[in-house]
């Protein structure tokens with residue numbers, strides 16, 4: 001059941017995390033071309049017909065990339081499996097047709113996706129924020145877990161990645177993706193160092209040139225800092241990390257948000273969702289890391305450069321500074337500056 005095969009085809013261990021109203025075909029294809037896992041949430045395609053069109057464009061683009069490069073190019077669709085998602089059955093039918101190699105379930109049990117995705121040999125990852133949810137997903141038979149930790153954008157977790165990844169690793173030898181506030185290669189290396197196979201990077205891709213994000217959203221992610229966020233369940237019913245300046249601009253005082261004021265509802269076809277994500281913007285603690293709108297290729301090149309420096313630093317700090325280890329990691333130790 002366990003498979004790490006898709007991760008072996010990536011340039012660096014990074015998934016460009018799925019984001020509502022941010023990730024579409026252009027971002028997926030640019031991420032895949034740059035060598036990381038491109039993903040998108042199916043509700044970003046506003047109708048089932050749009051989703052069919054997106055899946056067609058993505059799978060055609062991926063096939064062309066594979067033919068051109070001779071390498072396997074994995075991509076992923078993200079399904080909201082919560083019972084309030086009325087499009088789940090239709091989306092699953094398209095998944096069965098277009099066979100994304102990886103399906104990431106979120107905000108509900110992975111069970112609805114397992115039979116379909118395993119039926120065509122795909123990998124199912126479940127997005128989890130607690131040990132209880134991790135255990136349920138493992139028992140259901142997922143291939144991997146996306147452990148969303150404190151600092152994540154959108155619906156966030158509250159656990160430390162140091163503790164959460166260790167605790168999950170002790171019970172699960174499948175694939176583990178760690179997310180939450182990872183916005184540079186130093187963080188990617190940190191995720192791997194704590195025991196994850198891959199890092200889930202969301203916010204850093206919001207200001208990507210290929211992202212569908214509203215220019216206002218991109219602007220906030222470029223100009224705001226880690227202190228400009230508030231985690232609250234008052235907007236969607238589940239704890240999520242929101243940009244305070246966007247709440248204020250929508251006429252909401254971030255300090256007056258009432259906990260537990262909203263019932264959970266993830267049906268993105270409903271009008272209320274618009275205001276929640278179209279005017280009130282979400283981000284993780286890595287915001288402020290991008291200084292400008294950048295092409296995905298440049299973001300991934302920066303992630304890779306810092307990831308290499310972090311690996312070199314790790315080797316150097318270990319007291320086992322050896323040319324062999326550095327050579328294995330393809331690192332020029334003379335060029336390494338030991339500060340981020």
Ligand SMILES: Cc1cc2nc3c(=O)[nH]c(=O)nc-3n(C[C@H](O)[C@H](O)[C@H](O)COP(=O)(O)O)c2cc1C
Nearest residue numbers: 017018019020041106152153154181201202203284
């Ligand atoms: C604007 C925004 C929208 C998001 N939408 C989704 C979504 O539709 N589905 C999902 O599984 N996760 C969603 N997420 C969470 C991301 O997939 C990921 O867990 C998170 O971005 C990782 O934290 P980071 O932003 O600090 O890198 C969203 C995150 C953001 C910032």
